[in-house]
Amino acid sequence: MTTISDVKAREVLDSRGNPTVEVDVALSDGTVGRALVPSGASTGANEALELRDGDASRFRGRGVLQPIENIDKHIKPAVLGMSTLDQVALDNLLIEIDGTPNKSKLGANAILGVSMAAARAAAQSEGKPLYERISGDGALTLPVPMLNIINGGAHAAGSTDFQEFMVVPAGFDTFREALRAGVEIYHALADALRERGLSTSVGDEGGFAPALPDNQDAVALVIEAIERAKYRPGEQCFIALDVAASELSGDDYPADKLIGIYKDWVDNYPVVSIEDGIAEDDWDNWSVMADAIGGRAQLVGDDLYTTNTELIRKGIAMNAGNAVLIKLNQIGTVTETLNAVKMTQNAGWGVVISHRSGETEDTTIADLAVGTNAGQIKSGAPARGERTAKYNRLLRIEEELGGRAQFAGRQVYEHYLSNI
Numbered sequence: 001m002t003t004i005s006d007v008k009a010r011e012v013l014d015s016r017g018n019p020t021v022e023v024d025v026a027l028s029d030g031t032v033g034r035a036l037v038p039s040g041a042s043t044g045a046n047e048a049l050e051l052r053d054g055d056a057s058r059f060r061g062r063g064v065l066q067p068i069e070n071i072d073k074h075i076k077p078a079v080l081g082m083s084t085l086d087q088v089a090l091d092n093l094l095i096e097i098d099g100t101p102n103k104s105k106l107g108a109n110a111i112l113g114v115s116m117a118a119a120r121a122a123a124q125s126e127g128k129p130l131y132e133r134i135s136g137d138g139a140l141t142l143p144v145p146m147l148n149i150i151n152g153g154a155h156a157a158g159s160t161d162f163q164e165f166m167v168v169p170a171g172f173d174t175f176r177e178a179l180r181a182g183v184e185i186y187h188a189l190a191d192a193l194r195e196r197g198l199s200t201s202v203g204d205e206g207g208f209a210p211a212l213p214d215n216q217d218a219v220a221l222v223i224e225a226i227e228r229a230k231y232r233p234g235e236q237c238f239i240a241l242d243v244a245a246s247e248l249s250g251d252d253y254p255a256d257k258l259i260g261i262y263k264d265w266v267d268n269y270p271v272v273s274i275e276d277g278i279a280e281d282d283w284d285n286w287s288v289m290a291d292a293i294g295g296r297a298q299l300v301g302d303d304l305y306t307t308n309t310e311l312i313r314k315g316i317a318m319n320a321g322n323a324v325l326i327k328l329n330q331i332g333t334v335t336e337t338l339n340a341v342k343m344t345q346n347a348g349w350g351v352v353i354s355h356r357s358g359e360t361e362d363t364t365i366a367d368l369a370v371g372t373n374a375g376q377i378k379s380g381a382p383a384r385g386e387r388t389a390k391y392n393r394l395l396r397i398e399e400e401l402g403g404r405a406q407f408a409g410r411q412v413y414e415h416y417l418s419n420i
């Protein structure tokens, strides 16, 4: 039996220059799986806890030596000698050692680092790519990339107050062609901004962060960029938003005003997906929004659900949206993440696998998107290495799958498009 022979954790840096946890899990057969943990800025209140040191003399209090010590002292002794082939048993043990509902004792960053590294080690030891180990006998699908090309909100001071304006190149036959369209649109957007004398400096996720007077200007600019790149909006390329409404001031943006804006945009623009359109504590207005536009747009809950099956179950019962954003570090183990995806898919809801605004070179989410047949991934703009690492991994997976590769494509949004 192949067992865990060593666990080594260290402090490394993420894309915002903040420390984060990296874990190596070594197996008795000599394989080593490595994982790096990402970090959010616009976090949901119900997310599992990211443990930071708080010692202001190191990295302005953002160090992660405590979660690393927790791995050394509490996790490593418990998992040495365990089989990594049973990810569920391993993750259940990690949850048990922590013992809190939100992983606040050991830190979700400590727990997830070990869980992900073990999954990667197990795949290697079996001689399989990670996506294949995740999928078992299930379908392998290349996801539609949702490329965040205008960054605002908590990710880019001085830009729009809505957080993300994404281009969604769904109307192509392969991931490679879709990504290429996204890249050309990204560059066309830079030209459009330059022409107007607007800044082309970028936000945390690699998208531009121009000082635009209105959120609607950002939508109009994305459409202009699609056309400038010679693609057809509403046919080949669509728009997705992450409003991150929990970060907005309720005085400026009451729910009825927001729903009015979305109705207008869904009527007039090729907007196919709206994430966190309503604040995370306002379940009732989530249902109101879903009644108003749920047949015409994917309504994705991120801060609302925090990849937590208890909250997803509640949302499905309340008709609060029709899709879930999935982030490994919101819940803290691979197994719980896979359970969240399954519950969402079983309800017939959409799934978007997501990066965090603070990222690393880790590419686990690319394999997760393919292996779960999720259909959609958001990993920022097609620029900045920590974002392109995921898109590049997907290019390699598509090549590796050859004739077996299926691109999720327009079909993901067909229901909403046929209702227009």
Ligand SMILES: O=C(O)[C@@H](CO)OP(=O)(O)O
Pocket: 039, 040, 041, 042, 043, 044, 164, 205, 242, 244, 302, 325, 354, 355, 356, 357, 358
């Ligand atoms: O809100 C989001 O969806 C994410 C990723 O884009 O941002 P953050 O990681 O800051 O929560």
Ligand SMILES: [Mg+2]
Pocket: 242, 244, 275, 276, 302, 303, 325
């Ligand atoms: Mg979000």
